[in-house]
């Protein structure tokens with residue numbers, strides 16, 4: 001049996017997961033959010049071992065959230081909003097930066113939330129790129145504008161090296177399994193605003209509760 005992270009990547013499927021994670025009241029379902037990330041990890045895994053350390057971290061973060069969802073407190077972890085309320089009400093978050101809860105749902109989701117900003121910036125660059133533009137440069141610029149400021153020197157250097165191993169734009173489009181380059185651009189045009197909406201809702205919620213700098 002093939003585990004879900006090793007199955008073939010499909011951009012459309014990832015898009016569906018992020019679409020389903022928004023309720024009509026704009027709550028974010030953690031199960032679908034995690035499923036979107038797991039879909040992305042499939043793509044990362046298909047890019048080779050150079051990206052293994054990134055994939056490992058993303059899998060570990062999604063696993064922490066899934067474990068909460070499956071625990072006896074699972075119903076409190078149904079949405080990002082209910083998780084924030086539950087962990088704050090029960091003092092399960094390091095709001096005072098003591099580092100007592102290194103695996104709280106809020107701090108774990110914050111790491112993925114920051115990565116979502118990188119993803120949105122990267123996909124927007126891909127969408128507006130020309131055939132000869134370098135994916136490594138698009139990825140690096142998106143990274144420097146977002147995630148890099150939260151990473152140690154070692155992680156930044158390792159990520160920078162990994163970016164050089166990204167396939168060229170036409171091969172990258174191929175891996176997305178969407179169809180022609182025009183179809184890829186079309187799907188990216190739907191993906192970017194959707195990811196931005198999910199990002200913005202989380203950002204505002206975290207800002208309101210002073211959770212954007214959890215250690």
Ligand SMILES: CCCCCCCC/C=C\CCCCCCCC(=O)N[C@@H](COP(=O)(O)O)[C@H](O)/C=C/CCCCCCCCCCCCC
Nearest residue numbers: 011040041043044053054057058111112115118155159176
């Ligand atoms: C159409 C799709 C095209 C794009 C496909 C992208 C596929 C990306 C899949 C997963 C992305 C990885 C998400 C990484 C989450 C990182 C969370 C994080 O910041 N973790 C760090 C902090 O955690 P704590 O130590 O505080 O617990 C951790 O230190 C990081 C470790 C790993 C390095 C993360 C580097 C991220 C670089 C950006 C991703 C580049 C992937 C390029 C593939 C196109």
